[in-house]
Amino acid sequence: MPDEITIEVDGRAATADDLAYPVLVNYGHFSAMQVRGRRVRGLDLHLRRLAAATTELFDADLDPAHVRTLLRHALGARQDAAVRVAVFQRDRAPAPSVLVAVREPVDAPVSAQRLMSVPYQRPLPHIKHVGGFGQRYWTRQARGRGFDDALLTGPGGVIAESSIANVGFWDGTAVVWPDAPCLSGITMQLLESRLPVTRRARVLLADVPSYAAAFVANSTGVGPLAAIDDMELPVDADLMKMLGDAYDAVPWDEI
Numbered sequence: 262m263p264d265e266i267t268i269e270v271d272g273r274a275a276t277a278d279d280l281a282y283p284v285l286v287n288y289g290h291f292s293a294m295q296v297r298g299r300r301v302r303g304l305d306l307h308l309r310r311l312a313a314a315t316t317e318l319f320d321a322d323l324d325p326a327h328v329r330t331l332l333r334h335a336l337g338a339r340q341d342a343a344v345r346v347a348v349f350q351r352d353r354a355p356a357p358s359v360l361v362a363v364r365e366p367v368d369a370p371v372s373a374q375r376l377m378s379v380p381y382q383r384p385l386p387h388i389k390h391v392g393g394f395g396q397r398y399w400t401r402q403a404r405g406r407g408f409d410d411a412l413l414t415g416p417g418g419v420i421a422e423s424s425i426a427n428v429g430f431w432d433g434t435a436v437v438w439p440d441a442p443c444l445s446g447i448t449m450q451l452l453e454s455r456l457p458v459t460r461r462a463r464v465l466l467a468d469v470p471s472y473a474a475a476f477v478a479n480s481t482g483v484g485p486l487a488a489i490d491d492m493e494l495p496v497d498a499d500l501m502k503m504l505g506d507a508y509d510a511v512p513w514d515e516i
Contacts, residue, residue: 264364264365265364265365266362266363266364267335267337267362267363267364268280268360268361268362268363269331269334269335269360269361270358270359270360270361271331271358271359272330272331272334272335275360279358279360282349282351282352283347283349283360283391286349286352287391287392288318288349288391288392289318289347289348289349289350289390289391290311290314290315290318290347290348290388290389290390290391291311291345291346291347291348291389291390291391292307292310292311292345292346292389292447293343293344293345293389293479293480294307294343294344294345294346294447294480295342295343295344295366295367295480295481295482296336296339296340296341296342296343296344296366296516297340297341297366297513298340298341298513299333299336299339299340299515299516300513300514300515300516301344301513301514301516302447302448302451302508302511302512302513302514303447303448303450303451303511303514304329304514304515304516305325305514306447306450306451307346307447308325308328308329309325310389310447311323311325311328311346311348312325314348314388314389314390315348315357317388318348318388318390319348319350319357321350321356321357323348323357323359327359328346328359329516331346331359331361332344332346332361332516333516334361335361335362335363336363336516337363339363341366342363342364342365342366343363343364343365343366343367343480344361344362344363344364345360345361345362346359346360346361347359347360347361347362347391348360349391367481368481368482369481369482369483369484370409370481370484371484372487373484373485373486373487373496374409374410374477374484374485374486374487375407375408375409375486375487375488375489376403376408376409376410376411376412376423376428376477376486376488376489376490377402377403377406377408377410377411377412377489377490378411378412378414378418378420378466378489378490379399379402379403379411379412379413379414380414380415381395381396381399381411381413381414382413382414382415382421382441382442382443383395383396383413383421383422383442383443383444386421386422386442386443386444387442387444387445388444389444393424396411396413396424396425397424399411399413399424400424400425410423410424410425410426410477411423411424412428412489413443414466415441415442417465418465418466418467419439419441419463419464419465420439420441420464420465420466420469421439421441421442421443422439422441422443422444423477425479426446426477426478426479427443427444427445427446427448427449427477427478427479428475428476428477428478428486429449429452429475429476429477429478430464430469430472430474430475431472431473431474431475431476431497431500432471432472432473433473434458435458435459435460436452436456436458436459436460436504437459437460437461437462437464437472438453438459438460438461438462439461439462439463439464440461440462440463440464441463441464446478446479446480447480448478448479448480448482448483448508449478451508451511452478452483452504452507452508455507455508455510455511456503456504456507466489466490466492469489469492469494470492472494473495473497473500474486474494474495474496474497474500475489475494476500476501476504478504482508483501483504483505483508485497485501
């Protein structure tokens with residue numbers, strides 16, 4: 262059965278006219294979140310992300326209380342869902358519009374992921390922006406070669422992020438996040454504030470074999486990483502329990 266999607270723009274059911282601009286003009290930003298029991302982990306972080314990007318891309322304010330109202334309306338009676346809140350602005354419109362897409366909830370992958378490194382980094386990586394042609398292209402290339410996703414890298418094999426997630430490495434004592442241009446994901450931020458030891462460091466593809474384990478983290482949760490290219494990585498059960506416990510300890514915020 263196909264995933265049922267509900268889309269509202271500025272608090273009403275989206276029409277073809279509403280969707281024409283974001284379809285034809287791929288400029289804007291968004292935040293993706295999982296809703297359980299009409300609650301969201303790190304809701305304030307999502308709202309701050311949306312407000313900051315709206316200011317940067319549109320030179321406009323975005324009221325967090327208004328976004329919460331739109332979220333509640335779009336959810337309707339649904340308790341659990343995967344939600345995307347996107348912001349765009351039509352030509353000559355006085356203010357940006359907020360699109361809320363609601364679909365069935367998504368859980369973190371159960372199986373360990375395998376990533377294919379690719380020579381690509383997102384433009385303006387600190388913004389979760391739309392228009393991810395490069396990401397989609399390289400993801401298709403990776404999946405066509407038997408991998409789950411693409412690992413985005415810069416010159417010299419500097420690791421940044423996957424196409425849809427942050428990547429973390431375990432050196433035996435601390436979680437190491439790549440110090441490279443990438444999105445500061447909400448799940449990454451929540452983990453950073455709750456893990457006993459984390460640090461940022463330049464991580465190269467050549468460094469991968471020196472790490473004890475690795476993982477991916479995005480709005481669906483945290484999952485183990487089994488390989489990058491032909492470099493196998495052990496799945497560390499103790500690490501995954503530590504990450505899972507830290508993530509599970511994050512409170513769920515009422516929308």
